[in-house]
Amino acid sequence: MRVLVLNGPNLGRLGSREPLVYGDTTYDELVALCRAANPEADVRQTDDEATMIGWLHEAADSGAPVVLNAAAWSHYSIALRDACSQLTGPLVEVHISQTAAREDFRHASVVSAVATGTITGLGVDGYRLALDWLGRL
Amino acid sequence: MRVLVLNGPNLGRLGSREPLVYGDTTYDELVALCRAANPEADVRQTDDEATMIGWLHEAADSGAPVVLNAAAWSHYSIALRDACSQLTGPLVEVHISQTAAREDFRHASVVSAVATGTITGLGVDGYRLALDWLGRL
Amino acid sequence: MRVLVLNGPNLGRLGSREPLVYGDTTYDELVALCRAANPEADVRQTDDEATMIGWLHEAADSGAPVVLNAAAWSHYSIALRDACSQLTGPLVEVHISQTAAREDFRHASVVSAVATGTITGLGVDGYRLALDWLGRL
Amino acid sequence: MRVLVLNGPNLGRLGSREPLVYGDTTYDELVALCRAANPEADVRQTDDEATMIGWLHEAADSGAPVVLNAAAWSHYSIALRDACSQLTGPLVEVHISQTAAREDFRHASVVSAVATGTITGLGVDGYRLALDWLGRL
Amino acid sequence: MRVLVLNGPNLGRLGSREPLVYGDTTYDELVALCRAANPEADVRQTDDEATMIGWLHEAADSGAPVVLNAAAWSHYSIALRDACSQLTGPLVEVHISQTAAREDFRHASVVSAVATGTITGLGVDGYRLALDWLGRL
Amino acid sequence: MRVLVLNGPNLGRLGSREPLVYGDTTYDELVALCRAANPEADVRQTDDEATMIGWLHEAADSGAPVVLNAAAWSHYSIALRDACSQLTGPLVEVHISQTAAREDFRHASVVSAVATGTITGLGVDGYRLALDWLGRL
Amino acid sequence: MRVLVLNGPNLGRLGSREPLVYGDTTYDELVALCRAANPEADVRQTDDEATMIGWLHEAADSGAPVVLNAAAWSHYSIALRDACSQLTGPLVEVHISQTAAREDFRHASVVSAVATGTITGLGVDGYRLALDWLGRL
Amino acid sequence: MRVLVLNGPNLGRLGSREPLVYGDTTYDELVALCRAANPEADVRQTDDEATMIGWLHEAADSGAPVVLNAAAWSHYSIALRDACSQLTGPLVEVHISQTAAREDFRHASVVSAVATGTITGLGVDGYRLALDWLGRL
């Protein structure tokens, strides 16, 4: 089953970005981890909101399930939320760090209310769990 | 009279996007509706904030009136607001749905305070009314 | 088509009331403007909440469309909101000034959530647009 | 024992007004219900705040107990609250619907703190219970 | 008709507990009052949240109507609210004192929104009225 | 000099209304006190918002100074505020009690920001001081 | 009758200080105005909170009435409020400007709740009115 | 590996409790599901806060990993949070429903900040994913 695994801003720098918070797995390793969990996982990353919106439109059209780590956009991009609302397949939101244990402005995600479910704080394994869950549907 | 009719994120998918909220008029039909109201209406849509800012700069330079449906950006993009503040012609803000009857975060628009006026909840007809009003100035 | 055009407190003094905010069209001119837009427009004004509630009950009974400028009541009269909730025809809320650009307490209207749509900031033309929209339904 | 049963705005339309919320008992049936509970019940309704204030003054002068459904005024009319503060007899506040389960702005009543007690959500039976309670004092 | 009359923390001490607020009726007298109103009233009191939850589960299973005075728990025990949400029979919330006239933290009850109705401030008579209302259903 | 002295809801009952808060001067004595301070004082009282708005319109037309005790309306009637904004003469707001020492909802007056000045807590003498001040302008 | 007229920070510069807000009466003229109203008025000014507290203690001991313009301290100095609470004579708070029409942080005064009354916005005449009122007690 | 799977109030009624929200898996089926994921899973449920605190102390002593669905307690029981803070093994918080899409008071969990990670909205599968994750540590 094809699944879109969509990553938002700054996630391309995984491994070098604040490793105490995000761990030392690199983005390439993350891609490999997802592929291992689902060989048809289509893993992408962008720092550009319009590109991300386009990918979500693509998923809305195809009905493909989505794993979304919207990173910082989670906390303010209502444009992404509106794109997520159009999805016809399931959406699992993933955060690598435990956002509830960080700054106040990270506690709420505008995406969560339109996601099927959310996994936070379990590191990059969150992606694997999300793919596992989608795979069994 | 040339008028810029500028549409923000997710509006390109009008008709297929949450039709219970936004109606079943397609984006192409919206373009036609605007052209019918004003043959010189220059109707555009983008999911990219920078592109929208550029269009607003273009309007600021030409003095052209603007009809703006900033969609989700209305609720947080101060960058768009700052671009609107530079307009020298009138600006009519349009929302297809009645935002005051939806989620709390849609009740306020950071653009409204720098717009000449705002039309909400009258569906795609809001564009026609805005163009009508600008045409009579 | 008969339409009720209902105006709330202080609007009878249009033209002399804070013309920098509300323009210099007089209330009589507003009535004429509405009649020009729809000869069957029944334009009324009152400073009395009970009278306004009665007019809304009348509209609820007849099913007539309503154009409502509730003026200051918009910001606190839940009694008016409850009367509006009973309407069976469409309701277009109009404000002459751009309320979002004025004092904080004018930014929210308790009526908006039960109105079909809202037009603000386009001056007395807002009435014409509202009547135009209702006329085409 | 004479009791004033005072009803605020929009309650005269009981039965036709949002029956899913307020039930299908008509106002006339409500009057009959009150009279059945207490033949001396003096049941009145007004959409006019000044009239209601006058009735409360009348009760303050006579010492008569009051059953008050202030409807929408409950949420903002401090003028009514001040009139209630002058009552010398007991005051039972009644709401037909369960206000705590509706919009946020209906959760607080400015009248409650100066009422002896409050009954909500039990439909028009709330009036009967209030009259029963007052009758046994 | 069997009705569960459930009382929360500190209510076992009625009569000796802050009589200026709660009156001087003792808990035993309250039980008698309820039995007088409905001989099948099953009146219970507990200071233990788990016990109360269990009683509500019991009512959910039997479909019995419930009169609930959750006392202090009303203001924070979402666990009780969730238990109340499962009830299949009607639920009348009772408070002896007029909570709206006391400390701010007593003004809202997390239970109210899932109760059929609420009676406050009418003293122990609130129980009688609730039982009366349930008896007539 | 003619001055309008306008009194809002419940003030007609001065003397009998909560004398611990408002003192035992009757409304008739208040009228006499005002006349003593300014024989041309035109002292009025109403419980009806529309009547008060009409009196303020009258003052706006004549340019007469106004002494206004809007009582409970002070805390929510934006309609009165809008009427006050149209005044062309000075406006002195008076409150008999020290509102800042009472309930929270009495601490702010929506009228104050459009009044020339405000006198609170000095009892009915506040009217005399206001008339004195206006008399010396 | 000896009255203490106490002025807080920056008031010594009256006349040169923001004359659009505070008028062009100088501090010396203010002193003269107070003396004219009450030859025993003891008018003082300080920028030092401890000095002001000492003066209030002096008034508490003597029972002298106080006219207090605490200026900026009004909005935060709980130390002054506590000193005012000890006064045994009446306290009239005066503000030259209409604080309710200025920045939000000037709308509330921590002193008002422990003052007998407050006069705002009537310019330096506020002092005269306060002295007049105290003189008639 | 032994893992404690701890369930809070009302979860013993899974299957019959609001199935539209929580699904129709019964509590016994949940236990079986956990055992299938980890035969050493020790699955427990209680409506009693003290019992839950005791189980968490037991886990703190043994160092066993914990899967915790604190249900309604998540939103207010700081006592549970303090018990969780003492854990020496990892803690995965699970919610069956997507709490971010429900009432406001369910959006924040006082437990999240002291949990390793959180899984919401994936139904009873959330338990399986949590056990899977713990099993691979």
Added chain:
Amino acid sequence: MRVLVLNGPNLGRLGSREPLVYGDTTYDELVALCRAANPEADVRQTDDEATMIGWLHEAADSGAPVVLNAAAWSHYSIALRDACSQLTGPLVEVHISQTAAREDFRHASVVSAVATGTITGLGVDGYRLALDWLGRL
């Protein structure tokens, strides 16, 4: 003099529980410390709210002074507050850590307003000081 020293949730684990916050004195040592300060000190601990409420009722009946460390319950258990309100002897609230220097939700205690006094941040010595103070009454 007999004094009840009542300890709430998680305090039984003193010494092993977050020693950086609560110190390394064990609960047994705390008991000994209290007995040394007052041989009649009756020191108890429970994780069960109902048990704690029962102990407070016991104290209310006997009039015994109480030293209460309600731990996490301090921040939300209004049921405990209501039990404390019934005490007839003095109540000293103790917290081992300086709660004002910790998370925001620990800054306020719903118990404090009904306690005679409060001692925070002085470690287990707070108990000794409280017993000393009660001993000298």
Added chain:
Amino acid sequence: MRVLVLNGPNLGRLGSREPLVYGDTTYDELVALCRAANPEADVRQTDDEATMIGWLHEAADSGAPVVLNAAAWSHYSIALRDACSQLTGPLVEVHISQTAAREDFRHASVVSAVATGTITGLGVDGYRLALDWLGRL
């Protein structure tokens, strides 16, 4: 051991200042009480913030323990807080009254978070307990 016992504004008037709140012990008696508890206690009082800051600097230099009753300053003087942050010895904050039971603005102290501990509501005995505690360190 030399200890600085520092008292803030209005405390020099202890005994005559609001005795219902602060008791009837005079300031001289408070000094004697402190000296009795610790003959080397250096007890001082000032209404001047700068003087208090200087004393705290003196303590920072000498490393002497401090007992501080900052009175009204506790609620707003961040300058005092910053001075307290520099202390190298322990700091015990004392309040004579139970601040949590008084006005809302007295519930928080900006000093508490940088104090070792706080004692409130135990009257002037709070000083003795603080000195006792410091003496045993």
Added chain:
Amino acid sequence: MRVLVLNGPNLGRLGSREPLVYGDTTYDELVALCRAANPEADVRQTDDEATMIGWLHEAADSGAPVVLNAAAWSHYSIALRDACSQLTGPLVEVHISQTAAREDFRHASVVSAVATGTITGLGVDGYRLALDWLGRL
């Protein structure tokens, strides 16, 4: 020393954009001013968030100091903040206008907390000062 001088949305229009707020220096003059201060200053501007994030990643990799005027993004773009958090060299935030004196939503910058320092209100000279400071490190 090479320094990146990064400018956010609408700053390319400096000189023509609201000159009363931002001054009449053009963007080209700003570039020249920066080059004069540091010939190696690499001055860039973009209206595209992704481009700005990319530039910050570039600086994170090279360790180059950054001068950042994030303009409107300062108030909501957590994505930019996260990019700034990765910088290894110093970051000076610059705003041309005094943001604290403008609309409320401009008072806080989500970037400030992760910047070394911030300069506001000193016009385009702020850039020069920032470059001067970085040059001396």
Added chain:
Amino acid sequence: MRVLVLNGPNLGRLGSREPLVYGDTTYDELVALCRAANPEADVRQTDDEATMIGWLHEAADSGAPVVLNAAAWSHYSIALRDACSQLTGPLVEVHISQTAAREDFRHASVVSAVATGTITGLGVDGYRLALDWLGRL
């Protein structure tokens, strides 16, 4: 050009005061640094609000530019703000630490809105930059 460099409470202890926050430059070194930047810099420090207000009055009279580090007063002393409002020359506010990265109560300064500009977080170099900027005017 003579410039007043005014420092508020606790800044006289620079170097010994929380060096991790404020650095290890002593106050004497700060004075020297300012003199090096502008030999006519008149550098002063006080812990006394009245003294600071007097210095600002002196600057208002002379028209001298001011560099102000109001330290803790920045967050609450409206008296200082009012003194700053009177300045006729430019005012640069300086903070040594990056206040936006510290406690919430340090994020806003009541002085900023009336300062020409603000420099934070650049250590004592902020003074040099401010003097540099003023020197070039």
